[in-house]
Each structure stands twice: as C-alpha cells, then as structure tokens.
Amino acid sequence: MNILVCVKQVPDTNEVKIDEEKGTLIRDGVPSIINPEDKIALEEAVRLKEKNGGKVTVISMGPPQAKNALLEAYAMGADECILLSDRAFAGSDTWATSYTLAQGIKEAGEFELIFCGRQAIDGDTAQVGPQIAEKLEIPQITYVKGLKVDGKKVKAKRALEDGYSVVETELPVLLTVIDDLNKPRYPSISRVVSAFQKEDCIKVWTVEDFEVDKTKLGLDASPTQVYDTFVPTNEKKGEILEGNKKEKVKKLLEKLKMEQVI
Amino acid sequence: ENKVEKQEISGYEGVWVLAEQRNNKLMDVAFELCSEGRKLADELDTTLSAVVLASNIKEEAKELFAYKADHVYIVEDEELKDYRTETYTSVICDLINEFKPEIVLLGATHNGRDLGPRISARLDTGLTADCTKLAIDKEREILLQTRPAFGGNLMATIICPDHRPQMSTVRPGVMEKAEPDYSRSGEIEEIEVDISDKNIKSHITDSGKIINLKSDLSDIDIYTTIKEIIKEAKGSVNLEEAEIIVSGGRGVGSPENFKLIEELASVLGGEVGASRAVVDEGWIDKAHQVGQTGKTVKPRVYFACGISGAIQHKAGMENSNLIIAINTDEDAPIFEICDYGLVGDLKKTVPMLSKAFKDLE
Ligand SMILES: Cc1cc2nc3c(=O)[nH]c(=O)nc-3n(C[C@H](O)[C@H](O)[C@H](O)COP(=O)(O)OP(=O)(O)OC[C@H]3O[C@@H](n4cnc5c(N)ncnc54)[C@H](O)[C@@H]3O)c2cc1C
Ligand SMILES: Cc1cc2nc3c(=O)[nH]c(=O)nc-3n(C[C@H](O)[C@H](O)[C@H](O)COP(=O)(O)OP(=O)(O)OC[C@H]3O[C@@H](n4cnc5c(N)ncnc54)[C@H](O)[C@@H]3O)c2cc1C
Structure with missing residues (x-):
C-alpha cells in the first residue's frame, strides 16, 4: 500500500508571544514543531503500513529548516521524505500551497491514500487538504476520527458537530484527520540515528526538480493577500468588585440587576 | 519574468449566501450569514441571494426572505438531501459560473469547511477561513475579510483583489442574526430554470421569488456514499x-x-x-x-x-x-x-x- 502524508512545520503557537508595542508576533525562540494533527496523520499511515505492508512517503513544503520536521517524521516511521523548498514558493496562500504540494505528490508517485491534518495551527484555515484533493481530482473525507481500510474500500467516521457520519469510498482518497483518531507514537531513537546516517532519506526538491507551472507559485500567484495584520486588543477592561466575599457577591447581584440580567 | 495571468473579474455582481440545511432544515448560521450579507450588499448597492441545495426545502426556504434575501435559489434533488463533497461542489460551481456573484459566504461548519476549499480550488479563486469581521472597501469595491490566525494570537485582514468570487467562511455564532421581517416573505412565485440554461440570468427579474433550479446530477462523478449519519446523544448541551x-x-x-x-x-x-x-x-x-x-x-x-x-x-x-x-x-x-x-x-x-x-x- 502506497501512502503519502502531508506534514507542515509550524511554530508552537502556545509559545508565541506578542509585542504589544509593535502589534506583531515575537517568533524568535519559539520552537518549531510538526503540526499536531499531521502527527496523527503520520501515525495512522505508519500503522496501516505495519498492518498491510507498503511504503509511507512524507511531503512538506517549507523553508530549509523544515528538514527537522521531516527527520522527526522519519524517526516516527516514514520511509521517504520530500521537502519542496524554493524561494519561489514564499508567500503562498492555500491555493498556491495546494498547487505546489499536488504537483510534488504527482512527481513522488501514485498513492492510494493521502493523509493531511485537518488544520495547521499557524495558518488555521483547514483548506489545504480539500484543495489538494480537488487538484488531484480524487475524493476526500475530512474530519476523520475513525478509519477502516479493506482492500480497495475505505470506510471512515467523519466527525460532525453533533455526531458523525459513516462515509465509504474507493481508493485513492485524501483524508484529513482530527486528534480523536489515534495517539501518535514517540520517534524512535534508533531511527533518528539511522536518519543521520542515511542521507538520502530526505530529498529536497526545488522548482527544477518537479513539474510546475512557474506562474502558479508563491505570493504573486496567490488569489488571497494579507492586507493587514494586528494583535487583537482587549476592548473592555473589567471592573473588579471590591470588598469581602459577601460584599462582592452582593455587588455582583446589583450589577446584574442593573444590566437587567435578573 | 513569470507573469501571472489576471482573471477577468468584471461582470461579477451580487452577494451570495450558501445556506446550509441538515435534514431539510436550515441551520442558524444561514440566517446569520444573510443578516451579514445584507449589510455588504447594501454597501455595494447590489442584491443578496441565498442558495439552498436540499431534497425538499421550498417552505423552509421562504424564511430566508425574512432575513433580507432578495432572491432565493433552490436546487432540489433526493441526491442533495445530505451534504456530499462531489454533488455540492459540482452544482454550486455550475451556479457560480452561470450567475457570477462577486461575493460568496458560507458557514464554517464541518460541511462548509469541506465544501468551501473544494469550490475555491475548482474556480481558481481565493477563500478566507473563519472570518470574524467582513467589511467593504468602498473605494476599491473589495471585501475586507478579517480572521484570527496563529491560534488567535494574530488577526489578519485578507483581500482577494483579482479573482472572483471573493469567498469567505464564517463560524456559526459569530455574526449577529437580524430580527426577521416576515412582511418581506409575502409573494412567492416559483419559476423553474435549468442550471445549464445559458440565459439563466434573464429569467430572474423580480425579487422575493423562490427560483427552483433544475440540475442534471447524472453527469457528476460521485465517489463517496454516506452509509449513515449518527447523532450522538450529548445530553442537551446547546x-x-x-x-x-x-x-x-x-x-x-x-x-x-x-x-x-x-x-x-x-x-x-x-x-x-x-x-x-x-x-x-x-x-x-x-x-x-x-x-x-x-x-x-x-x-x-x-x-x-x-x-x-x-x-x-x-x-x-x-x-x-x-x-x-x-x-x-x-x-x-x-x-x-x-x-x-x-x-x-x-x-x-x-x-x-x-x-x-x-x-x-
Ligand atoms: C491549538 C490549541 C487549541 C486550544 N483550544 C482551546 C479551546 O477551544 N478552549 C480552551 O478553553 N482552551 C483551548 N486551548 C488550551 C488553552 O491554551 C489553555 O490551556 C486552557 O484554556 C486553560 O484552561 P483553564 O483556564 O481552565 O486552565 P488554567 O490555565 O490552568 O487556569 C486555571 C485558572 O483557575 C484559577 N483558579 C485556581 N483555583 C481557583 C479557585 N479555587 N477559584 C477560582 N479560580 C481558581 C487559576 O488562577 C487560573 O487562572 C487550546 C490550546 C491549543 C494549543
Ligand atoms: C495571518 C495569516 C492568515 C492567512 N489566511 C489565509 C486565508 O484566509 N486563506 C488562504 O488561502 N491563505 C491564508 N493564509 C496563507 C496560509 O496560511 C498558507 O497558505 C499556508 O501555507 C497553508 O495554510 P494553513 O497553514 O492554513 O494550512 P491548513 O490548510 O490548515 O493545513 C491543513 C493540512 O494541510 C497540510 N499542509 C498545509 N500546509 C502544508 C505544507 N506547507 N506542507 C505540507 N503539508 C501542508 C497539512 O497536512 C495540514 O495539516 C494566511 C496566512 C497568514 C500568515
């Protein structure tokens, strides 16, 4: 079984601090991690390989340091990792990102299953998975929280707001996964060591290494543009109620009466 | 130099809301989006239309007029009862290609977030996710779409200047639902038009009418089947x-x-x-x-x-x-x-x- 997983390296947004003066994010010193749901995706792929045999390929688009994420993916059980890295990809929105990844995937081989995380914790759009599926002209199942692969058939539990649906399709298919699906394993130390010895476990491709239409890359080709960014401000400053416990509760009741809540 | 070809964007007009239904009942987010869409349409001095795909929605769809839609388009088919990526993407892309709305809003529900990116990829246009604020830049007549990113640590205003439609998803509960005005839903006359009718726009003149569109779904490659939809009893958390x-x-x-x-x-x-x-x-x-x-x-x-x-x-x-x-x-x-x-x-x-x-x- 030939399986591909899309992995994005992201800043740990829990660690992101804000420069209130400048209204920007302070990204220095913020650790880079594999996007959490992409680890779930990778775990599922590796489990399927362990059960059915086959190969797991990981692909990522990003700057050269995204290699670190791919080393970790290798240590978790990926067989081959491809990093699409070129200045030409900079500033891609999801349309351009999914185009670039889809072209890379076509070059990398024929895959029966393609996994993505539902959403990356930095861009937060949840758009890249479905857009890759559209560009590869294959079906998709999003929000997957349970999965059974049986021969050429896939049966997935797709989370809904108030329950789930059971969706069936035939391979090939693209799945986006959520964290109910599994609990990812820790990277194996021996595989980390062998990754450093096996230099070719991570391939880096520039625009020259796979077929791309150069007018469809990066910032210039992206339909959406970031027009402005700002740090959310706290519009209201709370009134802290003073006094002892009883007085505070009494004051709160008065306020709620005043606001016509009670 | 690699010149990016600019899409022809003149001729796109009107604001659309893709009104999601489940079990032929409209979701609240559809009314929230209509309320917001109305403001945008007024700013642009254009019309607001709601679009519903379902199996039986005529009566229910009238409610959309009360939330200030000018036109309501429905496509009814047994195949469209439950959301499915292939059928919904295909029908909606056909509609957008025929009617050419300049703005398309949809709910950032699980289904909306499955559908939106698929449509925007097929139409080669931009999509802005989970917007918390929408406004019109009057001078350029473009949509300013503000959304949180980096886990809410940063807000970004996104534009889609050179591609149409400009598409946004909005989470349920984010936009204010306006007071319904039931006096607007008075006269409803149905007209039936085939989606592939080249003069589709000319059939639609007066507002306040449900337009019943017919679509031939037999050409669509449907790969997925929905075996069942399970509601999980979660007490009564609402x-x-x-x-x-x-x-x-x-x-x-x-x-x-x-x-x-x-x-x-x-x-x-x-x-x-x-x-x-x-x-x-x-x-x-x-x-x-x-x-x-x-x-x-x-x-x-x-x-x-x-x-x-x-x-x-x-x-x-x-x-x-x-x-x-x-x-x-x-x-x-x-x-x-x-x-x-x-x-x-x-x-x-x-x-x-x-x-x-x-x-x-
Ligand atoms: C990608 C991502 C998504 C997330 N999504 C969500 C989300 O949807 N929702 C969410 O809530 N969090 C989310 N989180 C987690 C979030 O970052 C926080 O960790 C979480 O909200 C903290 O929960 P808490 O305030 O209950 O706990 P804590 O931060 O531990 O705060 C506990 C508070 O209780 C106070 N306290 C202690 N004892 C008492 C007492 N006896 N009486 C009164 N006060 C007391 C403490 O002073 C403290 O302020 C997300 C995180 C990530 C990374
Ligand atoms: C503040 C801000 C706001 C933005 N808002 C928008 C917007 O509204 N619309 C828009 O089109 N673009 C937007 N972008 C651009 C967008 O973040 C990038 O295109 C990004 O590369 C992909 O989007 P995402 O992070 O949201 O990924 P998601 O779509 O959330 O990612 C889903 C899954 O796709 C896969 N994936 C995503 N990116 C990669 C990658 N580089 N390599 C391998 N796998 C990947 C992973 O499996 C991931 O779990 C914004 C960027 C910023 C900085």
Missing part, C-alpha cells in the same frame, strides 16, 4: 443558543466540584461550559468545550469560573454580551476582557451566588 453560560476551568479543582458550576447554571436556567483543560482532564464531555477548538458562543451572560483566559478560550467567548470572571489570581488574563471581575475562590463564591439567585425567586 451552548450556541444558550442565553446564559456558566463555564468552569481547571480552577474548579476536581470533577466533583463541577457540581457547583452545574448548580449555578441550573439556577439561572443556563448551560454548562468548560475550558479545554478540564475537557482534557476528562472532568466533562468535549461537547461543553468553549474556544478555538470548541464552540463559539455569544450568550447574554458568560460566567468564567476558574478559567485563566488563554487566547484559545477567549476566541470562543469574547463576544458574549456580559462576561463575569471569578478567579483567585487577580492577574489572570480573563480579567482583561470581563465586564465584572470577582477575585476569590470559586468554591466559596459560586455557591453563594447560586444561593443568592435562588433566594431571588
């Missing part, structure tokens, strides 16, 4: 529509202490909410979680008890009308966004509040 929410966080201390939160909620006739920390601890079901990866809520009153006010939590509740925070730490960030703050131990103050409210009755 945070999105609750008027009052009492939420507990890690400061509640133990699963047993959640009774204090439940009691206050019940005295006030409200629902129980929670931070992710306590959901992860297993103290309460995920259905109660408020925040970026939980529900977005906008009740009249939100009590945050023992919740620090992490950015991901705030993202789901900061638009509540009145926020009351109870926390032992006077520097807790939740106090920065609350209306009234009570510094103290919730285990003492929450029961006092419950008792005080009970005594009022």
Whole structure:
C-alpha cells in the first residue's frame, strides 16, 4: 500500500508571544514543531503500513529548516521524505500551497491514500487538504476520527458537530484527520540515528526538480493577500468588585440587576 | 519574468449566501450569514441571494426572505438531501459560473469547511477561513475579510483583489442574526430554470421569488456514499443558543466540584461550559468545550469560573454580551476582557451566588 502524508512545520503557537508595542508576533525562540494533527496523520499511515505492508512517503513544503520536521517524521516511521523548498514558493496562500504540494505528490508517485491534518495551527484555515484533493481530482473525507481500510474500500467516521457520519469510498482518497483518531507514537531513537546516517532519506526538491507551472507559485500567484495584520486588543477592561466575599457577591447581584440580567 | 495571468473579474455582481440545511432544515448560521450579507450588499448597492441545495426545502426556504434575501435559489434533488463533497461542489460551481456573484459566504461548519476549499480550488479563486469581521472597501469595491490566525494570537485582514468570487467562511455564532421581517416573505412565485440554461440570468427579474433550479446530477462523478449519519446523544448541551453560560476551568479543582458550576447554571436556567483543560482532564464531555477548538458562543451572560483566559478560550467567548470572571489570581488574563471581575475562590463564591439567585425567586 502506497501512502503519502502531508506534514507542515509550524511554530508552537502556545509559545508565541506578542509585542504589544509593535502589534506583531515575537517568533524568535519559539520552537518549531510538526503540526499536531499531521502527527496523527503520520501515525495512522505508519500503522496501516505495519498492518498491510507498503511504503509511507512524507511531503512538506517549507523553508530549509523544515528538514527537522521531516527527520522527526522519519524517526516516527516514514520511509521517504520530500521537502519542496524554493524561494519561489514564499508567500503562498492555500491555493498556491495546494498547487505546489499536488504537483510534488504527482512527481513522488501514485498513492492510494493521502493523509493531511485537518488544520495547521499557524495558518488555521483547514483548506489545504480539500484543495489538494480537488487538484488531484480524487475524493476526500475530512474530519476523520475513525478509519477502516479493506482492500480497495475505505470506510471512515467523519466527525460532525453533533455526531458523525459513516462515509465509504474507493481508493485513492485524501483524508484529513482530527486528534480523536489515534495517539501518535514517540520517534524512535534508533531511527533518528539511522536518519543521520542515511542521507538520502530526505530529498529536497526545488522548482527544477518537479513539474510546475512557474506562474502558479508563491505570493504573486496567490488569489488571497494579507492586507493587514494586528494583535487583537482587549476592548473592555473589567471592573473588579471590591470588598469581602459577601460584599462582592452582593455587588455582583446589583450589577446584574442593573444590566437587567435578573 | 513569470507573469501571472489576471482573471477577468468584471461582470461579477451580487452577494451570495450558501445556506446550509441538515435534514431539510436550515441551520442558524444561514440566517446569520444573510443578516451579514445584507449589510455588504447594501454597501455595494447590489442584491443578496441565498442558495439552498436540499431534497425538499421550498417552505423552509421562504424564511430566508425574512432575513433580507432578495432572491432565493433552490436546487432540489433526493441526491442533495445530505451534504456530499462531489454533488455540492459540482452544482454550486455550475451556479457560480452561470450567475457570477462577486461575493460568496458560507458557514464554517464541518460541511462548509469541506465544501468551501473544494469550490475555491475548482474556480481558481481565493477563500478566507473563519472570518470574524467582513467589511467593504468602498473605494476599491473589495471585501475586507478579517480572521484570527496563529491560534488567535494574530488577526489578519485578507483581500482577494483579482479573482472572483471573493469567498469567505464564517463560524456559526459569530455574526449577529437580524430580527426577521416576515412582511418581506409575502409573494412567492416559483419559476423553474435549468442550471445549464445559458440565459439563466434573464429569467430572474423580480425579487422575493423562490427560483427552483433544475440540475442534471447524472453527469457528476460521485465517489463517496454516506452509509449513515449518527447523532450522538450529548445530553442537551446547546451552548450556541444558550442565553446564559456558566463555564468552569481547571480552577474548579476536581470533577466533583463541577457540581457547583452545574448548580449555578441550573439556577439561572443556563448551560454548562468548560475550558479545554478540564475537557482534557476528562472532568466533562468535549461537547461543553468553549474556544478555538470548541464552540463559539455569544450568550447574554458568560460566567468564567476558574478559567485563566488563554487566547484559545477567549476566541470562543469574547463576544458574549456580559462576561463575569471569578478567579483567585487577580492577574489572570480573563480579567482583561470581563465586564465584572470577582477575585476569590470559586468554591466559596459560586455557591453563594447560586444561593443568592435562588433566594431571588
Ligand atoms: C495571518 C495569516 C492568515 C492567512 N489566511 C489565509 C486565508 O484566509 N486563506 C488562504 O488561502 N491563505 C491564508 N493564509 C496563507 C496560509 O496560511 C498558507 O497558505 C499556508 O501555507 C497553508 O495554510 P494553513 O497553514 O492554513 O494550512 P491548513 O490548510 O490548515 O493545513 C491543513 C493540512 O494541510 C497540510 N499542509 C498545509 N500546509 C502544508 C505544507 N506547507 N506542507 C505540507 N503539508 C501542508 C497539512 O497536512 C495540514 O495539516 C494566511 C496566512 C497568514 C500568515
Ligand atoms: C491549538 C490549541 C487549541 C486550544 N483550544 C482551546 C479551546 O477551544 N478552549 C480552551 O478553553 N482552551 C483551548 N486551548 C488550551 C488553552 O491554551 C489553555 O490551556 C486552557 O484554556 C486553560 O484552561 P483553564 O483556564 O481552565 O486552565 P488554567 O490555565 O490552568 O487556569 C486555571 C485558572 O483557575 C484559577 N483558579 C485556581 N483555583 C481557583 C479557585 N479555587 N477559584 C477560582 N479560580 C481558581 C487559576 O488562577 C487560573 O487562572 C487550546 C490550546 C491549543 C494549543
């Protein structure tokens, strides 16, 4: 079984601090991690390989340091990792990102299953998975929280707001996964060591290494543009109620009466 | 130089809302989007249309006029009863290609987030996810789409200047639902047009009519089948529509202490909410979680008890009308966004509040 997983390296947004003066994010010193749901995706792929045999390929688009994420993916059980890295990809929105990844995937081989995380914790759009599926002209199942692969058939539990649906399709298919699906394993130390010895476990491709239409890359080709960014401000400053416990509760009741809540 | 070809964008006009239904009942987010879409359409001096795909929706669809839609397009087919990526993408792309709306809004529900990116990829246009604010740049006549990113740490305003339609998703509960105006839904006359009719636009002249569009679905490659749709009984948690929410966080201390939160909620006739920390601890079901990866809520009153006010939590509740925070730490960030703050131990103050409210009755 030939399986591909899309992995994005992201800043740990829990660690992101804000420069209130400048209204920007302070990204220095913020650790880079594999996007959490992409680890779930990778775990599922590796489990399927362990059960059915086959190969797991990981692909990522990003700057050269995204290699670190791919080393970790290798240590978790990926067989081959491809990093699409070129200045030409900079500033891609999801349309351009999914185009670039889809072209890379076509070059990398024929895959029966393609996994993505539902959403990356930095861009937060949840758009890249479905857009890759559209560009590869294959079906998709999003929000997957349970999965059974049986021969050429896939049966997935797709989370809904108030329950789930059971969706069936035939391979090939693209799945986006959520964290109910599994609990990812820790990277194996021996595989980390062998990754450093096996230099070719991570391939880096520039625009020259796979077929791309150069007018469809990066910032210039992206339909959406970031027009402005700002740090959310706290519009209201709370009134802290003073006094002892009883007085505070009494004051709160008065306020709620005043606001016509009670 | 690699010149990017510019799409021809003149001729795109009007604001569209893709109104989602489940079981042939429109979701609240459809009305919220209509209310918001109306404002955008008025700014642009253009029309607002709602589009519904379903199996039987005629009566239900009339409600959309009360939320200020000028036109309502419906496509009815047994195959369209339940959302499916292939059928919905195909029919909606056909409609957009024929009618050429300049703006398309859809709910950031699980289905909307499955459909939106698929449509935007097929039409080669931009899509902005989870917008919290939409406005029109009058001068350039483009849509300004503001959304949180980096887990709510940063807000970005996104534009899609050279491609049409400009597409946005909006989470349920984020936009204000306007008062319905039932006097608008008076005269409804049905006309039937085939989606592939080249003169489709000329059939549609007067507003206030349900336009029943016919689509031949037999050409669409449908790969997926829906075996079943299961509703999970989660008690009766209905945070999105609750008027009052009492939420507990890690400061509640133990699963047993959640009774204090439940009691206050019940005295006030409200629902129980929670931070992710306590959901992860297993103290309460995920259905109660408020925040970026939980529900977005906008009740009249939100009590945050023992919740620090992490950015991901705030993202789901900061638009509540009145926020009351109870926390032992006077520097807790939740106090920065609350209306009234009570510094103290919730285990003492929450029961006092419950008792005080009970005594009022
Ligand atoms: C503040 C800000 C706001 C933005 N808003 C928008 C917007 O509204 N619309 C828009 O089109 N673009 C937007 N972008 C651009 C967008 O973040 C990038 O295109 C990004 O590369 C992909 O989007 P995402 O991070 O949201 O990924 P998602 O779509 O959330 O990612 C889903 C899954 O796709 C896969 N994936 C995504 N990116 C990669 C990658 N580089 N390599 C391998 N796998 C990947 C992963 O499996 C991931 O889990 C925004 C960027 C910024 C900085
Ligand atoms: C990608 C991502 C998504 C997330 N999504 C969500 C989300 O949807 N919703 C969400 O809530 N979080 C979310 N989080 C987690 C979030 O970052 C915080 O970790 C979480 O909200 C903290 O919950 P808390 O406030 O209950 O706990 P804590 O931060 O531990 O705060 C507990 C508070 O209780 C106070 N306290 C302690 N004892 C008492 C007492 N006796 N009386 C009164 N107060 C007391 C403390 O002073 C403290 O302020 C997300 C995180 C990530 C990375």
